[in-house]
Structures are given as structure tokens and as C-alpha cells.
Amino acid sequence: MPKDFRATTLERAIGRQLAGWRSERELSLVEAGQRVGFSSAKLSMMENAVQPSAPVDVMALGYVYKVPTPEWQAVVLRAQHAERVRTRGPGAVVNFDPAADFANLVFESTVLRVFTTDLVPAVFQLPGYTDAVMQTDDPVRTARLAMVREAWATRLRDKDPLIVQAVFPEAVLRPVVGGPRVMKAQLLHLMEVSEHETVSVRVVPRGAGAYPAMGSPFTLLGFPHRQHDDVAYLETFVRGEYVEEQGMAEQCAQRFAALRSVALGEGESLELLAEAAADL
Template identity: 75%
Template sequence: MPKDFRATTLERSIGRRLALWRDERGLSLAEAGQRVGFSSAKLSTMENAVQPSTPLDIMALGYVYNVPTPEWQAVVLRAEYAKTARMGGGSAEPHFDPTADFANLVFEATELRAFTTDLVPTGLQLPSYAHAAGSPERIVQLAMVREAWATRLGDKDPPMVEAVFPEGVLRPVVGGPRVMKAQLLHLMEISEHSTVTVQVIPVVAGAYPAMGCPFTLLGFPHRQHNDVAYLETVIKGEYVEDQALVEQLAQRFAELQKIALSPGESLELIAEAAADL
């Protein structure tokens, strides 16, 4: 294992796929490890991306699990790319879609910090609001992200969620007055959750850092899984994994929180917007 290994989002997606193969066959770590000749500890570190998965090991698992050849070959190619990228070579992996993968990271995160500019953060949206605001091809992906957020917030150990957005998000009547009012009331309700903080940047604040540039920061419990930033445009989603850039975005988020109204004042502003509908 590389010294001080830090798994990339691509390597984490490979680990999830290996775990999915095993789960689909109803095998425990010990049973699967015995079949392939791995210790259960090694298999666990591969599935959790605590160590890189080598193409040979993936090939062995694909054979033992009786995975269709094209499927395990595709994962082997990803592992080969990940190894090349770690050594400083390669370009963007063509078969890895951060937009489709984002819900997985949301589910694994212990800290979520979201800054949006036009809409309520995805995880805090109601289905009716999301349906009115999203494009048809994004509806399923948005639903997966919402489900991941909702599931985690209902856990015994829910993630810390911090959301910041401008007052302008509260004013457009997305989906009609009934849908928008329900969304604002939902924001008020969820903001009372002990691990959720919602702050609104008032119009009078003027210009502010990262204006027009939404992003989400995700933090994870495992030491070998670095914080990740997720950016999305109308065309595609993108992960930012360079830790210097992630830290810059974290500083921007802290600045946005200072400019925004307090959670209590933000709640009052949301309530006023709901009353106006």
C-alpha cells in the first residue's frame, strides 16, 4: 500500500462496486475472502478504499463472484487508470460520472457544507420543488441525493449539515405558490434539527465571496478519505480533490457564514417569505 494512502473518489467508487458484487451474492467478508484466497481484513480494506485495489485482485474477485466479463473488465480499467493517475499520468477518467456518484459520497459523509445561488440545496429540497426546478434527466439523480441526505439525517449519528444561500433563493415561486410555500415550511422544519444549520445571505449584504459559484464540501470519518468539494454546472458535475483548493473553498464558506444572517434571523426571513405566498 502506498505510504499515507489517500483514496480518490474514483478509488472509493471501485471499493463500493466490489462491496456490491459481494452483497449481491449474499456472502460475508469471511466467506468471500475464503473463496478468493484473501483475508477478510484485506477484502474489507479494498471495499472501504483503505488500500488501492489492484487489477489482478479485481479480476480474481470478478471470476470468483461470476461477474459478467465486460463488467469486471470495466472496473479493472478504472483501477489501472487510478494507478496511472496516482503516479502523475492520465487525464479525466471517461467512465466516472461525479454527478451520478455524488449521492454515494453524501451517504458516507459526516459533514456537509452546501452553498447554493439559485435554488434550495438539493438535500433540503422537497420532491415537488425538485421536480419543478430540475431537468428531466436530473430528476432521478436529484432524488438519490435527497434520499441519501434524508437517510443520514435520520441516523443515530447524523452528519453535521450547514447550508448557506442568498435571499434570492426564497423569492422565485418555483412550481407555483403551493409548492414553494411547502418548500419554505420544510426548510423551517428541517433547520430545527440539532445537526442542521441554515443561513441566508440578505440582499442588503451586497456582493459576497463565491457569488454565482455554488459548491458543496463533504467531510468523512476515515483518516484516509480526504475532504472533497463538489461543483456542478448545467453540463456536468466535478469533484475537486486537491486539498489546497478544497481548503480555499472551506475558507470561502466560512466567510459566507459570517456575512449571512444568524440561523435565528434566517429562520425569520424564511418565515416572512412563506407568509407572502
């Protein structure tokens, strides 16, 4: 393994694909390792992106698992690209869509710091709210938002639950998205989830004036493995993008800390949510 290895989101997606191949064939790590000639430890580290997945190893797994040739070839190409980026810096474009991968990253994270500017954070959106927002948008994006919500819901009562810290301006509470009934249900849901000990919801009041990162929503994800650095996720209706350069991720962390400092505390934010719900 390269010294002080840090897995990129692409390498983690490759590992997830390898784990999916094995799971589909109902093989244990030991059984799969015996078939391909790897130790179970090596296979586990590849699947969890704790070490790189060499293209030749991906090819061997595709062959042993009898994966359709076009499918394993596509993953080999991704592994080759990941290897080039790791050894020589950014190279050719690879077919990897962060927007499609984001729910997986949410499921794997331990801390989620979310700043939105005009919508309720995706992890807390009710289906009716999401549908109202996306009714004239891409249905694929709607499905992806649902996957993000489900990823958080699945982790809510884990022995190692996902910690979510959300900050958004008061303006998020005022548009009557989907009509009064849908919006009121959404606000009540926000009040409910904010009472979980692993959730922090803070609102920037309109009287705060200008505030850090104004107009620039982002999500910052933290992970349990030492080899997995923090990743920032940015999204528009055109595409999603991961920001993995650690200097930039640290800038997002600093902005988020500054946002929390200008936002209301959890108790005052809850009161503002209740007030907005009562107005509907």
C-alpha cells in the same frame, strides 16, 4: 498500502462496486475472502477504499463472484487508471461520472457544507420543488437530485447523523418555483429541517451586497476515514465535477467560512424563511 494513502473518489467508487458484487451474492467478508484467497480485513479495506484495489485483485474478485466479463473488465480498467494517477499523476480519461456518483458520496460523508446561489440545496428539496425546477430539464438529473435528498433523509436519524451546513442568498427564497403552494411547502420544510440539531441554515440577506463565492455554488464534503480527504463538488446542467486537490478544497472551506460570517445567524434566517412563506 502506499504510505499516507489518500483515496480518490474514483477509488472509492471502485470499492463501492466491489462491495456491491459481494452483497448481491449474499457473502460475508469471511466467506468471500476464503473464496478468493484474501483475508477479510484486506477485502474490507478494498471495499471501504482504505487501501487501493489492485487491478489483479479486482480481476480475481470478478472471476470468483462470476461477474459478467464486460462488467468486471470495466472496473479493472478503472482500477488501472486509478493506479496510474496515484503513481504518475493524471493520465487517460476514464468513464466515471461524478454527477451519478454524488449521492453515494453524500451518504458516506459526515459533514456537508453547501452553498447555493439560486436554488434550495438539493438535500432539502421537496419532490414538488425538484419536479418544478427540472420539468424542462433532463429527467436523469431529476432522479439524481432525488437520490441526494434520500441519502440525507436516510442519515438524518443515524447514530452518526450527517451534519449539514447550508448557506444561500435571500434571492433563493423569492422565486415562486412551482407555484405558491409548492414554494410555500418548500419554505416550511426548510424551516422544519433547520430545527434539527445537525442542520444549520443561514441566509445571506440582500442588503449584504457582494459576498464571497458570489455566483459560484459548491458543496464541500468531509468524511470519517483519515484516508478520505475533503472533496468539493461543482455542478452545472452540463456535468458534475469533483475537486480533490487539497489546496482547492481548502479554498472552498475558506470561502464557506467567509460566507457564514456574512450570513444571518440561524435564528434570523429562520425569521426570514417565515416571512417569505407568509408572503405566499
